[in-house]
Amino acid sequence: xxxxxxxxxxxxxxxxxxxxxxxxxxxxxxxxxxxxxxxxxxxxxxxxxxxxxxxxxxxxxxxxxxxxxxxxxxxxxxxxxxxxxxxxxxxxxxxxxxxxxxxxxxxxxxxxxxxxxxxxxxxxxxxxxxxxxxxxxxxxxxxxxxxxxxxxxxxxxxxxxxxxxxxxxxxxxxxxxxxxxxxxxxxxxxxxxxxxxxxxxxxxxxxxxxxxxxxxxxxxxxxxxxxxxxxxxxxxxxxxxxxxxxxxxxxxxxxxxxxxxxxxxxxxxxxxxxxxxxxxxxxxxxxxxxxxxxxxxxxxxxxxxxxxxxxxxx
Numbered sequence: 341x342x343x344x345x346x347x348x349x350x351x352x353x354x355x356x357x358x359x360x361x362x363x364x365x366x367x368x369x370x371x372x373x374x375x376x377x378x379x380x381x382x383x384x385x386x387x388x389x390x391x392x393x394x395x396x397x398x399x400x401x402x403x404x405x406x407x408x409x410x411x412x413x414x415x416x417x418x419x420x421x422x423x424x425x426x427x428x429x430x431x432x433x434x435x436x437x438x439x440x441x442x443x444x445x446x447x448x449x450x451x452x453x454x455x456x457x458x459x460x461x462x463x464x465x466x467x468x469x470x471x472x473x474x475x476x477x478x479x480x481x482x483x484x485x486x487x488x489x490x491x492x493x494x495x496x497x498x499x500x501x502x503x504x505x506x507x508x509x510x511x512x513x514x515x516x517x518x519x520x521x522x523x524x525x526x527x528x529x530x531x532x533x534x535x536x537x538x539x540x541x542x543x544x545x546x547x548x549x550x551x552x553x554x555x556x557x558x559x560x561x562x563x564x565x566x567x568x569x570x571x572x573x574x575x576x577x578x579x580x581x582x583x584x585x586x587x588x589x590x591x592x593x594x595x596x597x598x599x600x601x602x603x604x605x606x607x608x609x610x611x612x613x614x615x616x617x618x619x620x621x622x623x624x625x626x627x628x629x630x631x632x633x634x635x636x637x638x639x640x641x642x643x644x645x646x647x648x649x650x651x652x653x654x
Contacts, residue, residue: 342584343618345654348383354393357382361390361406362398370409372643379421380650383614387422413602413644420610426458430466432607433474437481444486444568446604449590452493452572453579455539459496485527486568492535493576500538508544509552511537515545516553519564527569530561534576542580584616588624591632595639605636605648613651621652 357378364371379387394402403422410418420428429450436443454462466474478490511533518529534542549557561573579586587608594604612620624632636648 342616343622344614345617345621345652346381346383346613347654349381349386352382352386352389354386354389355397357390358394358397358402361394361402365405365409372410372414372646375406375410375418376643376647376650379418380647384421384425388424391422413606413640414642414647416602417606417610417644417647420606425611425614426461426465427469428607428611429462430469432603433462433466434470434477435603437477442481444482444571445593447482447490448568448572448575449604449608451490452575453583453586454493456496456498456500459494463494463496484569485531486572488528489531489535489569489572492531493572495535497536498538499536502538503540505541505544507537507541508548511541511545512548512552515549515557515560520553520555520560525564527565530565530573534573539580546577546581582623584619585623585627587612587616587620588627588632591620591624592628592635595635600639605640609648609651613654617652618654 360374360378364374378390382390391402394400394405403419406418406422407415423431432446433450436446450462451459463474466477470477474494475491478487478494482490514529515533518526533545537545546557549555549560553560558574558577561570561577565573575586578589590604591608594601594608609617621632624635628635633649633652636652637645640648
């Protein structure tokens, strides 16, 4: 059972929270502790209600007012908290297309790990906000088999109702014949199978593959594919096997090496807090031998650190 770190607060009064946030921004200096205490302990839906109450009572946009008062990474995480979750993901997908080159890691993390409902909501928000379809953006900004994978993953047409596990050995054989069982690789068949069938059926396929060929599908993908397509296929398999463990790795990757990938760190903490961040924390500690909180503390500072830790602690 997925454990969130952030749950719906009872006795919630958006008007009182709006007044407290206004007070935190008035006068000399800003009361960052109050901002953290309120926003890190309200769900996305509750934060939207606070924004509405602030607008109604003070005639001002809460996000714009906070932006005037804050700076740096703390400002970025506060503003991210005020955006509805699906819109925040759509923003990050759009950002991944901007500038020189495309941020393929962001596209893989967001687009290769969602169910039909989540994908349809994301596509709708993306099109409404940016006045173009997600598929058009993918066609323009990506290429080759990687583009085919992302378009397949965002079709929203996975057959989630098919849990006929007797199909698993046949599908495992098709994957073998498309990869290790032939010269060259049939990329399209890997993409078709991993994007078309339900998660329970694919879990059975992964087990059948390992049992029949004495090699995990993960290792087969590593030996058959390279680059962005390999990363995308591995993300699909990993997130189906254990989604919280996959996101734990994403968090680790965001803080590994020189510098922190703050956009990824903020996105993961903010968007998973209400879903499974408690479980992700557990998987992180199990895999990396230290708590997620301690790793965040070693990679971030100041109010930015305090906000992230508040969201992770729950």
